[in-house]
Each structure stands twice: as C-alpha cells, then as structure tokens.
Amino acid sequence: MGKKILVLGELRDGALRNVSFEAIAAGKKLAGDGEVVAVLLGDSVQTQAQLMIQFGADRVIIVENEKLGHYTSDGFSQAFLSVEAQEKPDGIVIGHTALGKDLSPKIANKLNAGLISDVTKIEEGSDNVTFIRPIFSGKAFEKKEIVEGPIFITIRPNNIDMLEKDEFRKGDVKSIAVDIKDLRTIIQDVVRKTSDGVDLSEAKVIIAGGRGVKSAEGFKPLQELADLLGGAVGASRGACDADYCDYSLQIGQTGKVVTPDLYIACGISGAIQHMAGMSNSKVIVAINKDPEASIFNVADYGIVGDLFEVVPLLTEEFRKIKA
Numbered sequence: 233m234g235k236k237i238l239v240l241g242e243l244r245d246g247a248l249r250n251v252s253f254e255a256i257a258a259g260k261k262l263a264g265d266g267e268v269v270a271v272l273l274g275d276s277v278q279t280q281a282q283l284m285i286q287f288g289a290d291r292v293i294i295v296e297n298e299k300l301g302h303y304t305s306d307g308f309s310q311a312f313l314s315v316e317a318q319e320k321p322d323g324i325v326i327g328h329t330a331l332g333k334d335l336s337p338k339i340a341n342k343l344n345a346g347l348i349s350d351v352t353k354i355e356e357g358s359d360n361v362t363f364i365r366p367i368f369s370g371k372a373f374e375k376k377e378i379v380e381g382p383i384f385i386t387i388r389p390n391n392i393d394m395l396e397k398d399e400f401r402k403g404d405v406k407s408i409a410v411d412i413k414d415l416r417t418i419i420q421d422v423v424r425k426t427s428d429g430v431d432l433s434e435a436k437v438i439i440a441g442g443r444g445v446k447s448a449e450g451f452k453p454l455q456e457l458a459d460l461l462g463g464a465v466g467a468s469r470g471a472c473d474a475d476y477c478d479y480s481l482q483i484g485q486t487g488k489v490v491t492p493d494l495y496i497a498c499g500i501s502g503a504i505q506h507m508a509g510m511s512n513s514k515v516i517v518a519i520n521k522d523p524e525a526s527i528f529n530v531a532d533y534g535i536v537g538d539l540f541e542v543v544p545l546l547t548e549e550f551r552k553i554k555a
C-alpha cells in the first residue's frame with residue numbers, strides 16, 4: 233500500500249538547496265504508490281513551489297509568515313508540526329544539513345517518533361525498507377529499519393540521486409495559514425563569513441587545503457582550480473587553526489561532512505578527524521610531499537609532490553580540456 237511522505241524543502245537566499253530535491257527522491261522510494269507532499273516554510277517561498285513539483289513532489293504546502301523569514305527551530309517546528317497534524321503522513325524526510333540537524337530531533341520528540349539521521353542510502357526490500365548510515369566517523373556503516381511508528385529520516389546531502397526535472401509535471405500547490413506563537417529566538421542580522429561561492433556541503437568538486445598550503449595566500453591556486461571546475465574550496469582544521477582560512481571551510485569530525493564526486497586534498501596529512509568528513513567522497517585525489525602521509529590510504533589517486541607545483545599544473549591541464 234502506498235504511503236504519504238512529507239518532505240521539507242530547504243532554501244538558502246530564497247533558492248531551494250539541492251538536498252530538497254534529493255529528499256523528494258528519497259520520499260518517492262518510501263511512498264511507493266502513495267504521494268510525496270513537499271512543505272515550504274518562509275516569508276516568501278511561493279516562487280519555489282513549482283520546482284518541487286518538477287523534481288517529483290505530488291503536492292506542495294506553503295506556509296508563509298514573517299516569523300519564518302529566518303530559520304529558528306522554534307518557528308519552523310511550529311509551522312512544520314502544524315502541517316504534519318493536518319496531513320498525518322506515514323513518513324518525513326528532511327536534509328541532514330545544519331537546519332535539518334537542528335530541526336529534526338525537535339520534531340521527532342514532539343511526534344514521539346524514532347529518527348534515523350544521516351542516511352546515505354535507502355534499500356527497498358520486498359516487504360521492508362533498510363536505511364544505511366555511516367557510524368564511527370565513517371569507518372563503518374549500519375543498516376536500520378523502522379519497525380513501529382512513522383518513518384522519520386534525515387538524508388546526507390549529495391548521496392541520494394535527485395529525480396530528473398520534468399518541466400511539464402503538474403501538482404497541487406496550497407498555501408495555509410499557521411498561527412506562529414511569539415518566537416523565543418529573534419534573528420536580528422545574518423553575518424556572512426564566506427563568499428557567494430558554491431555551497432561546500434553540496435559541491436560536486438572540492439579542492440581542500442591543509443597546513444601544507446602554508447598561508448592564506450597559498451589558498452589562491454586552490455581557489456583558481458575550484459573556480460575552473462565549478463567547485464568549492466575546503467580546508468583541514470590544521471589550516472583553519474593556522475588562520476589560513478575561515479572555520480566555515482573546515483571539513484571533518486568537527487567541521488562539515490562532504491561527499492563530492494571529486495575531492496582533491498592538498499597538503500593534508502589525513503588525520504582520522506579529517507577523514508571523518510570526506511572519506512565517502514566518490515573519487516579522492518591526494519597531493520602531498522610525504523609519501524607516507526595517511527591521506528594516501530583513502531586516496532584513489534595519489535600524487536607525491538609539492539602542491540605549489542602540482543595544483544597549477546592540474547589547473548593548466550583542466551583548462552586545456554575545457555577550452
């Protein structure tokens with residue numbers, strides 16, 4: 233029998249993040265013959281609704297309210313729970329993003345539902361669905377099933393393939409009013425630390441620098457390569473601690489977890505805490521002067537050499553291919 237799955241669309245700067253479409257694809261797997269209902273929360277989100285339909289949602293429910301202009305767990309949980317109460321879904325899918333990590337436990341608690349977080353793969357059996365998620369900083373994977381109550385999962389960005397966009401797909405879009413009580417947190421200002429580049433957690437290509445990059449200036453060739461490949465620059469904590477770059481670029485156990493198609497680690501030794509954030513990347517290239525560096529143990533391709541010679545050479549070669 234088909235299920236009704238509620239999926240949260242996540243916006244940044246007014247545009248939907250890719251993880252929203254991946255959540256729809258995950259929702260489709262869980263819904264079977266049922267329906268995927270996308271939820272959009274914000275102060276002006278109407279324009280994004282059709283995109284959710286085009287990527288596979290059957291219906292979209294919009295809650296617009298000035299109190300939802302900035303994310304707060306207080307405001308978003310009130311709005312989402314109100315939609316949940318009206319729709320009574322069999323399952324919920326939210327992205328395992330900063331927003332999702334904050335919001336989902338709160339909702340799970342209110343619904344008294346079990347939550348499987350950070351799902352990277354969904355396996356559909358004949359009479360059950362299994363969720364696969366990394367544990368022990370990505371060193372092992374566990375398989376989980378929900379045997380009772382609603383399905384509630386968060387999905388790691390960049391792991392579940394989104395469906396192909398269908399410009400002609402039609403679906404119902406409905407706005408509902410939700411009375412949001414006074415918020416306990418008021419966001420007065422948002423200060424951006426990173427430039428308007430590609431979002432690190434959704435980037436398909438990441439060029440990451442470590443302490444071997446030696447200075448903020450040393451990140452320039454990495455940025456050049458990232459720009460050429462339409463990717464983002466990331467960093468080890470070593471590089472952040474040394475003040476070569478901002479902590480918002482940190483990848484690892486206490487930084488961002490990323491799964492790009494291509495991860496190029498430049499001057500990064502490969503500490504376990506760094507690998508926790510990048511070892512699930514599809515293809516890993518390591519550039520390091522030290523042939524014994526641990527990063528080579530997880531690399532698909534290793535280049536022993538000086539990053540300041542190798543990175544510009546790579547950029548030059550990619551530029552020729554792209555020309």
Ligand code: FAD
Binds near residue numbers: 441444499502521540
């Ligand atoms: P280093 O270990 O100093 O390595 C620099 C590398 O650059 C060396 O391998 C060297 O051979 C190479 N190199 C130098 N010059 C060149 C050159 N010209 N060309 C090519 N290679 C060169 N770390 C993270 O990254 N992310 C985390 O989230 C994180 N969380 C942590 C949490 C905890 C609780 C703790 C204790 C640590 C955490 N760390 C984290 C820190 C981690 O243990 C390492 O200290 C850190 O990752 C090292 O950064 P690095 O590889 O850039 O520096």
